[in-house]
Amino acid sequence: MFNISNLVQKAQSAAQQLIDPMQGLNLTNSDRNPAKSTLFQHQFRLPSSQTPLYEIPAELTIPLRTSPKATRSAIEAGIMLGSCTCPRPTCASPPPRQASRVERLNSQSFQFALAITTWNGIPQEASKDKDAQKDKSQIREQRITIQLAGTRQACERFCDGLKKGLRGGVGNVGKLKKVVAECYSEYLLRPEDKKTANPPDAGLGMMFKYPGDPKKLRDRAKMRLWAEYLRDNGRNATLIRQPTFHKLIRVGLPNRLRGEMWELTSGSFSRARSSLAIDEIEKDLNRSLPEYPGFQSEEGIGRLRRVLTAYSWVNPEVGYCQAMNIVVAALLIYISESQAFFLLSALCDRLVPGYYSTTMYGTLLDQKVFESLVEKTMPILWEHLVKADVQLSVVSLPWFLSLYINSMPLVFAFRVLDVFFVEGPKVLFQVGLAILRINGEELLDATDDGAFISVLKGYFSRLDESAHPKSENPKLRAINRFQELMVVAFKEFSGITHSTIQDLRLKNKDAVLNNIENFAKRTAIRNLGPDSKLLSPEELGAVYDRFYTILYERQQRDHIIQEETLRRAKTARPSAASAFSDHQDHGVEKGRVGLGPSTSLMDYDAFREFLAAMSKWAIADSPATPRRDTFADKDQGQYFSSFRKPNNNLLSPWGSGPEPAEHEFMQRLFRRWDVDSTSTLTLQNVVTGLAQIKGRRDIMGTITYFFELYDDDGDGKVDREGILRISEALLFLSRRGLEGTLSASSSNPSLSTLTEANGPMSPPIGGTMNERFLGSVSAFIRRCFEYADPDHPSNHIQHATKATPPKTTESDENQAPDDSAFAIGDDEDEEDEEDLLAFDGPEESPQETRKESPSAAKKKAALPSNLPALGKPDTENETQRSVSKAQSEKANVALDPSNPLHMTLPTFRMVVLADELLEQFFESSFPTSLHVTEGLPSVNPSTPSLTTFSSFGRSAASSLPIPQASANGATRGLRGVLDNIVTDASRVAAEVRRRMEEAQRELEQNAVPGQKDEEEDEDEDLRAPQSAGGYGGDAERRSVRSSDLDLLDGADAEAGASKGQEGSSQSILKPTEATSSQTGAADTPAQRIVEFEG
């Protein structure tokens, strides 16, 4: 039994870390010091694409050559665990760690123990960590036991991540095997009888001896020690570095292992070894110019392989494209490997840009150019082609792509190449036009592409024949068809110049790229899988556009900002040869889908931007730059057009769009959508994520979804913290008003009276709706705590029965019924405590409870009409308050952290359904708040679209001439909310507030110093200017305030009161500040109230 911390002294902590086999940062750990993962990478020389995902203390056991076990695992999976292993990530492809099996063991002393069996069977079985090596002999497996010593939750999370990682790596096991097979260590440990094959290449030394005298170097002994070490601790990809490892290295590596160890310890093992392109290249090596004997030989194939492979590494964006093999093979007949390499680079970068890119846009573009040239120079033929519905490019595309090498006999193709290299790509067009011109007559007879092709095929096969066989003139007769072709090409079409081509390319570029993008879009959407069916085709299309637009925009901005920085630094930057033009576009279009591989992964920031373009709530509250609806002109699929216009906003980090908000809810959403834990979202992730919210359109589904967002460990419970966070999220989501179908509030008589009482400027329905929602949220918190199950055993039946009856009576009085409900909840809490003492009930609440609580919920559901009571005249509030104050102390019992509680999904559902507004929120408001298809209407951000506590109560029509009235509403609504919170959950509110403050600190810097807001509202600090003046000296309000003063202590209260009378916005804000400073110290309920009142 080793303790990991001993094993890895240099690791920061005793930790077992799981490395994500997929690449990308993990935002799940965003709270983690990023330097840590960097350190980790350095420690184990990992590529930056591999970051530790989880960290958990653990103990590790490596059985040393114990009884062999020969079970072969059914699950092969890639897994990479950090810490002790030196995981060798292989290659670009997510390196599969080679665990063949992971089991969970029953362990006495630890909650979690994992056994990892690797697929490196070795003559002796022994391995630590999750190393496994692949060995065909499969003699024994390495088995490592890891005992996790973290908390249960941490362990579960770790295991979850491990599972995901394993699953993700499954596909790569095969590749890794190939890589590993080249390691000398594999060969070394193979049993003698299997050492038939040649040993892997361990350098020239194998042929020409290694320097030094092996005897003096004690090479054999060293080898023996290493063999032993490797047997016990895994090798290559699964090596575990124990202290011995370092010792062994210090005494000198044995010759044949030296190279492998260098590679391993330097971290180069993981790079380079393979790529997708290499697989593709291998497929084609044997079939490149097979008629040329050189490419039937190892020598020729080897050269071809090296050139293509080298290029695919150097230029991964191009990688390998079929036809390159043919071109390079042709080149290799005349030039050396390295020459061929550079020539290929010149081809791809300058001569035929984009021909071999992943979208082949260059090829497609030149086809369009070629077609327009044909139309211009041979109108009759062109007309015929159109009439016969023959697509020219089916014929001409291979000509261009293989530079005629594939089409003509080699001798002639090389002659075209001769001219091509000196005169540039226009030669390809000239030759192509000449071919059509010469065969024009026959082509006019061809009526379909089949006939068309056979005419040309015939022509190419007779290129060496005389062009004028019947001519009397022997000189003329000696001219072969190819010579004729060249003459026609360069005489008749001499007018075709580089600039002709360039102009036509520019002209056709957009159309071609749009085509490619549409195709890519269609394909991508089609392959999105079953979840996508939940969304309409329009929605899918829009999601696709939005997804790639955001990525594209961000890339643009990065690029421009980078350029700008460079420019400022006065660094002369050699502009990359632009693909299309002489006019430098600074590669501004880089990242465009049509141009080839671009990012297709969305990180968290991009995700925020993505949401901000669709949802009001995702827009930050800071004063935003005017939003330009960039999406409007994208509907035709030309979603890039707008970005080509000069855009002054590009230099802002968020471009022209609104600045996205940042909220914990969005992080959770991101994590939820990021099913692979890669910290990035694919289009698939986004579509699936959206489909789950928008697609199912049933309230239960949405409620469940929301609940699961906050159920971190997936145990079906959300704790106190989670409840608070849910309420925060609800406030966050609703702060700009609710959308969707909400029942008209006019159905509520009390409300309408209320609004009239407010005077002529009564807040319109929208405003009150939001007011009501705030009330609902506070009621939500209260109810959550009321109905939450204590983590301790409790008597739920009592709970349910007691809770119901009194409510009905109280609600009649137009008194906020929730208070009464709460009172009951209070009692219960005490009872619960007693119960706790009395007996140890079952942890799970009895079934009957579940049945009963809905009935309670129903009763409650009848109440929402009373909720607007929040906005009721303050006198009522006063009464309420006095009651609530008395209760608030009791309430604290429920909120006492020493009395942990949780809420289950049924409870959550019940609480939501108990409130009409919340119900509507989940039913329609939340799903519809994501405007996938139509985007956000151009919101003028200067109009206060925020429903915050400050603007709350103000009419949505914004332009309120009399701020007073709105102030009324604001105060009252605010008051209502605060009252409830104070009454029921002063602690809760304190916490909410604290957290909001943290989140808000940054934003506040933008706000006018005096404009701080109250309470939760601090979250949304975009305050309309009107609202600032909104706190007029409203008598009613003041009266409340003064009545509240009874509750307040000394100076703070007075400050609040006096300032309040001044009627300035600051009057309210100052006390807030004052009290906020004492938040932490506030112990008595009274003091707490100060905070909320301020």
Place this chain on the structure above:
Amino acid sequence: MADSAGAPRPSSSVKLVLLGEAAVGKSSLVLRFVNNDFQENKEPTIGAAFLTQKCNLPTRTIKFEIWDTAGQERFASLAPMYYRNAQAALVVYDLTKPTSLIKAKHWVAELQRQASPGIVIALVGNKLDLTNASAAAAGGNSEDEDEEGGGGAAGGDGGDESGDARKISTDEAKTYAEEESLLFFETSAKTGHNVSEVFTAIANAIPETSLKSTRGPGASNAVSRGGDEQRVNLTGPRGDAAKDSCAC
């Protein structure tokens, strides 16, 4: 099959397109069909190759105009150019390579959405010679059906042990083909097994009504639409499937 000197039966041409992942044997199938030949190292197809071959049915002669497309992923965007107006499609996968079936499914979905309505699609698993199951192509022995499992197995080199490189069971592919109303064959271009059968079956499946001796622009579209009723078997279910799989 190609006795072009047949009796003066009515002759009509059919445009057929081959689609599938790179190196699954599309060109080899065509070469076998057209020239009854096999080349071990066939040059990769650039863009597409065009060949023709006649197929004699009892009542008529069908002249296949075969578009053999390039398989590499990046050539996919060119495909519409080739399957435009096609009346038949051969979607080929390599039954030793699980990924190739996934790609084949993508192609089928694309054809059902984008190609001429009523296009006859055949799903062909090639390289049967690499499996144990010889001629009769007995039921698949292979591992789990889903691609992931297959992928893992491929990684595990499981095939080598038995000498059977098959990674996609007959049942799996067949079930899929039935769901999508595709013709289904397992072939070997190398041995010639089942190759001509594929083409004959396609020829038979092409509805009479959509055949014309000349294929004018758009004509086949119109015709195949007209022929829908007669081909309830083929197009009926597929129409539904297409609707289901319609994603955009």
